[in-house]
Amino acid sequence: MSEFHKTRRLPPYVFEQVNRLKASARAAGADIVDLGMGNPDLPTPHHIVDKLVETIADPRTHRYSSSKGIPGLRRAQAAYYQRRFGVKLDPETQVVATIGSKEGFANIAQAITAPGDVLLVPNPTYPIHQFGFIISGGVIRQLPARPDEEFLRAMDRAMTYSVPKPIAVVLNYPANPTGYVASLDFYKEVVAYARRNDLFILSDLAYAEIYFGDTPPPSVLEVPGAIDVAVEFSSLSKTFSMPGWRIGFAVGNERLLSALARVKSYLDYGAFTPVQVAGAAALNGPATVVDEIRDVYRHRRDVLVESFARAGWPLPAPEATMFAWAPIPEKFRHIGSLEFSKLLVEKAEVAVAPGIGFGEDGEGFVRIALVENEQRIRQAARNVRRFLATADETMHNVVALGATRG
Structure with a gap:
């Protein structure tokens, strides 16, 4: 068969x-x-588990939740971006909660990819970065994974010689599996190029808080104008040691997030409400x-x-x-x-x-x-x-x- x-x-x-x-x-x-x-x-830190236990005792939280995330969770993610990156987000239109960043990536692929669309993806990279688009009918053109001049040159060659023109480029820094970290200057180059060439940026920032140098990794959304072309995915899995809880986010460009939210509305009712409440407690809790x-x-x-x-x-x-x-x-x-x-x-x-x-x-x-x-x-x-x-x-x-x- x-x-x-x-x-x-x-x-x-x-x-x-x-x-x-x-x-x-x-x-x-x-x-x-x-x-x-x-x-x-x-x-998982105790205060997050305690909030889950407290919330789950209320039977009103046992009903269907919201596919784009409860308001308190989206506000907490917007507040985190303001504190950590100095990026102001509207929690109503520029934040969508996902069932982990992997689900978010898979569903943004479903939302924006037509059969035959070309996507620019680093190699090596986390498998969902390319296979989310392959499952959706897209075609992958690979870029070197290191965030340097060769990446930028390869992106330009791909835009010049691909038919049809690529619709989006995937970024993943800090990178899984290589550990590469991108600078804000690199992001500025990518954003400028994407704006000139009608290219969307899909950034995976799942490891933003697992870094070992003195300087925290930046967000692509820190670049002025990035929100016009970029959506960024993140997760509580590594930051708060919550992998099985399946709470992540997509933030940034309203058009892309609207498409993601529309697809999700047909596919899921969001994570269990007490888990979302606990996720908000994680984001609003002590940074220690x-x-x-x-x-x-x-x-x-x-x-x-x-x-x-x-x-x-x-x-x-x-x-x-x-x-x-x-x-x-x-x-x-x-x-x-x-x-x-x-x-x-x-x-x-x-x-x-x-x-x-x-x-x-x-x-x-x-x-x-x-x-x-x-x-x-x-x-x-x-x-x-x-x-x-x-x-x-x-x-x-x-x-x-x-x-x-x-």
Whole structure:
């Protein structure tokens, strides 16, 4: 039986291959240190949980909610943008609450994409950035992921030579999986170009608060005139360690948000009202909880970089996000990121995400998530050290197995 049209456009989900291997190893008794999925392990701060419990006791909150978000939640997000970025938003027309930023991206794709429309998307990047548009019938033209002059030149080439002209460009800084951070000057260049060329900007700012330098990452909406062309997506998942709560936002251009809200009105009634009330409590609550979460990730990053370097696998220290974007050790590079990730599960009892899952330019890398405590990260490093010590034997066996299969 043939596949349906839209699922036929999706490649095999490479992360699932590693997940199956991980589940099989655990079933056999292996103690897998899981640094694969970006699934925060820290508990949600108490005041947010308390607000949920308080609100859920009121049966009036058990009814259908609002697909674009309750007013208090949208006001709280607008107040956050004013405090953090100096950006003034109208919570009625310039803020839409989403069921996580991933849902927001998928539904903006549904809202604005006609079959054959061209979208400019970084490579490597988080999969929804391209596959939301592919599912919607769009065509992807890829750009280099680093926010520099080459990105700008590639964007200009794509606008010049694509038929039809691209309708939107995706930005993702701080970037998943690479950890790249964009400057406000870079955003100014992109906004100016987009305004000249009738190009929408779709910015994913999910990791705005997980940064390790002295300067917080900016928002593209800080650029004067950006709101004429840009929508920005964010999430409470990482900022407040609320991944399972599924609260995110789209803010910015009224025309784009109106289209998003219209699509959502046909598809959902929004998140459960007590969850939205708790989300507002998170945004309106003490900033110290965000600082504490950031400090945990900073310390884990430092432990990861230090312990893996001593194990024989030096990693670049990310400037932001909860991920290290790690070049595969030279001896294993030729087998590719997926096979290397499988080997790490089988031989080192460590799970990571293969770089190829984030786009073809992710090959040669794996993404390592800071979602285990320091003790477990050091355990992973010890396992990796033993694995690398037997690298020659391991590669000999891999080559022999490949020859046998051939």
